[in-house]
Amino acid sequence: MEPDLSSSSPHSSLFTSLLLAGRRIRPLTQIHARIIISTLHPNRSLLTKLLTLIISSGFPLYARRLLPSVPSPDTFLFDSLIRASSRSTLPLHSLHFYLLMLSSSLRPSNYTFTSLLKACADLSASNLGRILHLHVLAAGFDLDRFVQTSLVVFYAKVGNLVVARKVFDRMPERSVVVWNAMISGYEQNGRAGAAIKLFYLMQEEGMEPDEATLAILLSACSQVGEFGLGKWIHEHYIHGKNSRLGVVLGSSLVNMYARCGHVEKAREVFEGLDEHNVVSWTAMIAGYGMHGFAEQAMELFKRMQLYGPSPNLVTFVAVLSACAHGGMVEQGREAFESMKFDYGLIPRAEHHVCMVDLYGRAGLLAEAMKFIRDQITGEPGAAVWTALLGACKMHKDFNRAAEISTKLLALEPENPSHYVLLSNIHALAGKMDTVEEIRDVMISRGWRKQTGYSLIEINNVSYIFRMGDTSNPQTVEIYQYLEELICRIREAGYEPMTDSVLHELEEEEREVAVRFHSEKLALAFGLLSTGEGTLIRIVKNLRICGDCHLAIKFISGVTGREIIVRDKHRFHHFRDGLCSCQDYW
DNA sequence: CACAAACCAC
Numbered sequence: 146m147e148p149d150l151s152s153s154s155p156h157s158s159l160f161t162s163l164l165l166a167g168r169r170i171r172p173l174t175q176i177h178a179r180i181i182i183s184t185l186h187p188n189r190s191l192l193t194k195l196l197t198l199i200i201s202s203g204f205p206l207y208a209r210r211l212l213p214s215v216p217s218p219d220t221f222l223f224d225s226l227i228r229a230s231s232r233s234t235l236p237l238h239s240l241h242f243y244l245l246m247l248s249s250s251l252r253p254s255n256y257t258f259t260s261l262l263k264a265c266a267d268l269s270a271s272n273l274g275r276i277l278h279l280h281v282l283a284a285g286f287d288l289d290r291f292v293q294t295s296l297v298v299f300y301a302k303v304g305n306l307v308v309a310r311k312v313f314d315r316m317p318e319r320s321v322v323v324w325n326a327m328i329s330g331y332e333q334n335g336r337a338g339a340a341i342k343l344f345y346l347m348q349e350e351g352m353e354p355d356e357a358t359l360a361i362l363l364s365a366c367s368q369v370g371e372f373g374l375g376k377w378i379h380e381h382y383i384h385g386k387n388s389r390l391g392v393v394l395g396s397s398l399v400n401m402y403a404r405c406g407h408v409e410k411a412r413e414v415f416e417g418l419d420e421h422n423v424v425s426w427t428a429m430i431a432g433y434g435m436h437g438f439a440e441q442a443m444e445l446f447k448r449m450q451l452y453g454p455s456p457n458l459v460t461f462v463a464v465l466s467a468c469a470h471g472g473m474v475e476q477g478r479e480a481f482e483s484m485k486f487d488y489g490l491i492p493r494a495e496h497h498v499c500m501v502d503l504y505g506r507a508g509l510l511a512e513a514m515k516f517i518r519d520q521i522t523g524e525p526g527a528a529v530w531t532a533l534l535g536a537c538k539m540h541k542d543f544n545r546a547a548e549i550s551t552k553l554l555a556l557e558p559e560n561p562s563h564y565v566l567l568s569n570i571h572a573l574a575g576k577m578d579t580v581e582e583i584r585d586v587m588i589s590r591g592w593r594k595q596t597g598y599s600l601i602e603i604n605n606v607s608y609i610f611r612m613g614d615t616s617n618p619q620t621v622e623i624y625q626y627l628e629e630l631i632c633r634i635r636e637a638g639y640e641p642m643t644d645s646v647l648h649e650l651e652e653e654e655r656e657v658a659v660r661f662h663s664e665k666l667a668l669a670f671g672l673l674s675t676g677e678g679t680l681i682r683i684v685k686n687l688r689i690c691g692d693c694h695l696a697i698k699f700i701s702g703v704t705g706r707e708i709i710v711r712d713k714h715r716f717h718h719f720r721d722g723l724c725s726c727q728d729y730w
Numbered sequence: 731c732a733c734a735a736a737c738c739a740c
Contacts, residue, residue, distance in 0.1 A: 190732085197733095224733060259734040294735040325736035357737030364738075396738040427739040434740095462740040495740065 159183075163194050168202040177211070189215055193222045200229035205238040212245070220251050228260040236264035240273070253280070255289040262295035266302035274299045290316070294323045301330025306339075321355050329361045337368040356394055359383065363397040370684030370711055372405035373605050392418060396425040403432025406682045406709045406716060423454045431463035436716040437725035439471020446480075458490055465499035469506055470715060472727065477503040497521055498528045505536025510545060527556045527563075534566055543574045561592040599663035600684040601671045610666040617670065627661075627669040634699035642692040664693050664710060672704060681708045688712045698722050 159176060166172035177195060180187070192215045196208045208226065215222060223246035230239035239261055246253060258281050265274035278296060286292045293316050300309035313319070313327045324347050331340035344362055347354065354362075359382055366375035379398055383390060390398070395418040402411035415421075415429045426449045433442035446464050449456060456464070461484045468477030481500055484490045497520065504513035513533055517525055530553040537546035550567050557563060564587050571579040598611045608617065617623060631639075664685050671681040689697075689712040701708050702722030710717045718725035 193732095221732065228733060254733090256733055263735080289734095291734050298735065320735080322736045327736090329736065355737085360737050393738050398738090400739065422738090424739045429739090431739060457739090459740050466740075499740095 159191055160194065163191070163198060166198065168198055170199065170202045170204055170207075173199055173202060187214060187216050189217065189219070189222065193225050196222075197225045197229045200226060200233055200238070203234060205230055205233065205235055205241075209238075209241070218249060218251070220246070220254050220257070223249075223251060224254055224256045224260070227257055227264075231260040231264035231267070236267050239264040253284055255286045255292050258284075258286055258289075258292045259295045262292070262299045266295075266299040269303055271303040271305070274303065290318065290320065290323075294320070294326060297323055297330070298326045301326060301333065304334055306330055306334055306336065319352070321352060321358065324352055325355070325357045325361060328358065328365075332361055332365045332368065335368070337365040337371070340365040341371065341374065354382065356391070360393055360397045363394075363401040367401045367404035370405050370600055371607070372401075372407070372682075373602060373607060375401040375405055390414075390418060392420045392422050392425055395420075396422075396428045399425060399428040399432060403428070403435065404711070406684075406711055408432055408436050408438065408716075421453060423457055423460060426453050427456070427460045427463050430460065430467065434463050434467030434470060436718065437470055437727070439467045439473050442467035442471075443473070443476060455488060456484075458493060458496070461490065461492075462495050462499060465496060465503065469499055469503040470726065472507055474503060474507045474509065492520070494526045494528060497525070498532050501529050501532040502536070505533055506539065508536075508540050510536055510540065510542055524556075527553060527560070530556065531563070531566070534570070538566065538570045538573060541573060543570065546570050561587060561590075564592070595687060597663050597685065597687045599667040599686075601667040602682065603671065603674050608667070608670060610663040610670065612663050612666075613661045614663065614666055617666075619670065619673070622673060623666060623669045624661075626673050627665060630669060630672075630700055630703075631696070633703050634696060637699055637703055639696060639699040642695060662690060662693050664689060665696065668697060668700065668708065672700075672706065677705075679706070681706055682711075683709070684711045686713065688714060689717060694724065694728070698724055 159180065162172070162176050162179075166176060173195065180191070180195070192211070196211055196215070199205075199208045199211070212218075212226075223242055226242040227239040227246075230236060230242060243253070243257065243261055246257070258277065261277050262274060264270075265277060278299075281287055281292055281296070293312055296312045297309050300306070300312065309327060309330050313323060316323065324343075328340045328343050328347070331337070331343060340361065344354070344358070344365075347358070359378055362378055363375055366372065366378070375398075379401075383394060383398070395414060398414045399411045402408070402414060411429060411432045415425060418425060426445070430442050430445050430449070433439070433445065442464065446456070446460075446467075449460075461480065464480050465477055468474070468480060477500070481492065481496065484492065484496070497517075500516055500520070501513045504510070504516060510533070513536060517529060517533070521529065530549050534546060534549050534553060537543070537549060550563075550570075553563055554567075564583050568580050568583040568587075571577075571583065596611060598609055601608050601610070610617070614620075664683055667683050668681060671683065675681065689710055694717065697708055697710065697717075697719050699722060700706070701719035705721075708719040710719070715726065
C-alpha cells in the first residue's frame with residue numbers, strides 16, 4: 146500500500162504529534178514508543194523529524210542509538226541531524242554525524258558544510274574548521290555562497306581575520322549577510338576601525354545596510370567612542386527612515402550613547418522604546434554602572450524587578466559591577482544572594498570577579514579572600530586573582546599582593562598585563578629594582594606596551610592626541626595653555642603624582658613627563674576650542690593615570706567645566722573638583 | 731520535497 150499522507154493516516158497523526166511535542170523529550174519518547182509498537186513500516190522522513198527534535202531537546206546520544214533503525218538513510222537525514230546538533234548546546238555531535246555520513250558513503254551537500262562550519266565557529270575549533278575547509282574544496286562547494294559565508298563567519302570567529310577577508314574578497318557576489326559577517330568579525334576581534342572602514346566600502350559598492358549592519362556598527366562605535374558616526378547612524382538610518390525603533394537597534398543605541406558618554410541620551414532612547422526586553426534593561430543598567438551612577442543603576446534594577454522581565458546572568462554582571470564601582474557593598478551582597486535564591490541563577494566566573502572587586506575596592510580584602518574560599522568551587526580563575534591584586538594595589542597591601550601574584554603568574558605566566566600590574570604595585574611600594582627586573586622580562590619577551598591616545602570631538606570633528614603630541618596645528622597654544630593650567634591648579638593645591646606614575650608601563654612612555662599625557666593635551670585643546678560652560682568629552686584607550694585623574698579634578702574646579710573622560714574600564718565625570726568614580730577605579 | 735549564512739546587554 147502506498148503511504149497515505151492524508152489527515153487520517155497514522156503516519157500523519159504521528160507527524161502531528163511530533164509537531165506538537167516540539168523540543169520536549171518526554172512527549173518525544175512517547176511518540177518513539179508509539180512508532181515501535183505500531184505495525185507501520187518505519188518511515189524515513191518521520192524518523193528524520195523525530196531524531197532532529199530529540200537532538201534539539203538536548204539528547205544527541207539517544208538520537209545516535211536510534212539512528213540505525215532509520216531505513217535507507219539519505220543526505221537529508223544527516224544534514225538534518227548535523228544542523229540540529231550545530232544549533233544545540235552540544236555542537237560537537239554534528240561532527241559525529243558527519244563522520245557517520247561519510248562512512249555510509251553519502252555525499253555531503255552544501256547544507257552539510259554550513260552547519261558544520263557554524264559548529265566549529267561556536268566551538269572555536271580552529272583546526273577542525275580548517276580541515277572542513279579542505280573537505281569543502283574536495284566536495285566542490287567552494288563557490289557556494291552559503292558555504293562561503295559560513296567560512297567567513299568561521300574564520301572571523303576563530304580570530305583569523307586575514308583568511309576570513311580572503312574568502313570574502315574572492316566572493317564574486319556578496320550578500321548583505323556576508324558583509325555583516327565580515328564587519329562583525331572585525332568588531333568582535335576588537336578591530337572597530339577596520340569594521341567601520343569596511344562599512345564605508347559597503348556603502349561605496351552600493352550595498353544597502355540592514356538592521357544587523359547598523360547594530361554591528363553601533364557596537365563598533367561604542368568600542369572606540371566614535372560618537373559622531375553613532376549619532377549619524379541614529380539620525381540618518383534610524384530616525385530618517387521613519388521606521389519604528391525595534392528593541393534590537395534600540396538596545397544597540399542605548400549601549401552606544403552610554404558608552405560614548407551620553408548616559409542621559411541613552412536613558413531617553415530607552416524610555417522611548419515601544420518594547421523592552423532583558424537586553425535593553427541590562428544595557429541601560431550597565432550604562433549607569435560604567436558611569437559610576439550606581440544609585441540610578443540600582444533604581445532601574447528595582448524597577449526592572451517590579452515591572453520588567455526576569456534579570457539574567459548578564460543583568461547581574463551589570464548590577465554587581467555597578468555596586469562594585471559605587472562602593473555599595475551591602476546592596477551588592479544582597480543582589481548576589483538574590484541572584485541565586487530568587488532567580489535560580491548559578492553565578493559564573495564573571496560574577497565572582499565582580500564580588501571580589503566589590504569587597505576589594507571597599508578595602509575588605511579579608512572579606513574578598515573569604516568569598517573566594519567559600520563561594521568558588523575548584524581553582525579560581527586568573528580574573529579573580531587579578532581583581533584581588535588590583536584591590537591590593539588600591540589599598541597598598543603589599544604582602545598580600547606578593548602572595549596573590551605568585552598564584553596569578555603560576556596560572557597565566559604569559560599574560561603581559563599581569564606584569565604591568567605587578568610592576569605598578571612594586572613601583573607604589575618603592576621597590577624600583579623589582580620594577581626594573583619586571584620591565585627587563587617584558588622587554589626580553591618582546592612584549593610591547595600599548596601606546597596611549599585620547600580622542601576629543603569638537604564640532605563633529607574628532608581629534609586624536611598621543612603623549613607629547615605635536616601634530617596638532619595649534620600645538621604651541623595647547624602646550625602654553627596646559628602649562629598655564631598646571632600653574633593655576635598648583636595654586637589650588639595640586640601636587641603632581643610623578644613617582645608612581647612614571648613606572649606605569651601600560652601608560653604612556655615614562656620618558657615623557659606626566660604633564661604631556663594625551664588626556665591632558667586633549668583636555669587643554671578642548672578647553673581652548675570651546676566656549677565657557679561647554680561640556681568636554683574625552684575617550685582614552687588605556688586607563689587614566691592617577692596624576693591625570695587628580696589634575697583633571699582640579700581643572701574641573703578652577704575652570705568650572707564639566708569634563709567626562711572614558712578610559713579603558715569606565716567613565717569619569719569630573720565636576721567642581723570631584724569625580725563620579727569617587728576616586729575608585 | 732524539505733534544511734543554510736549575519737544581527738543588541740557583561
